[in-house]
Ligand SMILES: *[C@@H]1O[C@H](CO)[C@@H](O)[C@H](O)[C@H]1NC(C)=O
């Protein structure tokens with residue numbers, strides 16, 4: 001599996017940034033002709049599974065909307081799926097899965113579960129083996145390789161991008177978590193927050209110009225990540241004043257039930273990494289909630305479809321994004 005125990009403290013701390021091509025005025029339906037996305041398991045709609053089929057998250061992943069496992073780490077749709085539906089586009093195909101029925105006409109999703117912000121070579125030099133060899137850079141590389149198939153001149157690309165939605169989904173959790181698991185202490189991990197943010201910053205610039213039960217210190221780490229990221233977003237807004245850059249923070253999203261997982265292995269939070277939806281060992285003794293739409297957390301790390309729907313709505317209408325997308 002691509003997941004691990006210490007992900008759990010990060011459940012509330014996910015950050016999303018959105019980079020949009022144009023000022024808002026029209027309703028969201030039909031506003032964009034294509035969606036592109038980079039990120040990790042919060043946005044992966046099938047890339048990891050295409051890369052390595054043995055990592056397919058087993059049913060009940062997918063139970064709610066697709067009624068089968070699709071490679072998404074949730075019971076149903078993710079934020080990118082809700083955004084596509086709201087905009088009136090088909091689901092955006094995962095890049096590694098190939099163009100599918102509609103081709104990449106309406107965009108491509110480059111997000112891979114387990115992906116880090118820091119490059120694989122950088123982590124390896126520290127003696128750390130990332131979960132997957134597809135970091136943020138690799139995903140941007142795919143996008144750049146893909147670009148000539150949709151536009152060739154600067155003018156045509158600018159025109160195309162002005163009608164496209166770019167999603168820089170969450171990055172960072174896998175960097176910090178892999179370090180934790182491989183014995184890097186918290187003091188050291190803190191020093192990697194700035195380079196992680198720098199990577200996300202570069203992605204924003206590059207994309208636009210290509211053309212409770214929580215561990216206190218883990219929350220502090222993510223608040224620090226959040227703080228630096230917010231500063232970065234403000235910088236990006238100043239730099240790209242003609243773009244709409246929305247920042248979504250669902251650190252604030254959690255409520256009393258935020259830490260109880262729907263699909264797990266029992267215990268107070270229904271999260272047991274050696275026995276549960278995560279760290280799955282054959283679905284023995286799984287405790288699955290009856291109504292996933294009543295909970296925020298699907299498996300202790302990933303959110304439920306209901307939570308992603310709320311976030312997507314919050315992105316479109318506020319308050320989760322500043323400014324709202326619609
Ligand atoms: C695919 O995933 C399995 C299970 O996680 C792992 O043992 C195997 O090494 C992976 N294969 C590749 C090519 O990464």
Ligand SMILES: *[C@@H]1O[C@H](CO)[C@@H](O)[C@H](O)[C@H]1NC(C)=O
Pocket residue numbers: 185186187188
């Ligand atoms: C963390 O690790 C570094 C490098 O190995 C070491 O110098 C430092 O003392 C450690 N800090 C703590 C709090 O363990």
Ligand SMILES: *[C@@H]1O[C@H](CO)[C@@H](O)[C@H](O)[C@H]1NC(C)=O
Pocket residue numbers: 265266267272273274275285
């Ligand atoms: C997790 O599940 C395993 C296997 O059922 C069990 O042995 C272990 O005690 C559980 N751990 C917790 C913290 O509940």
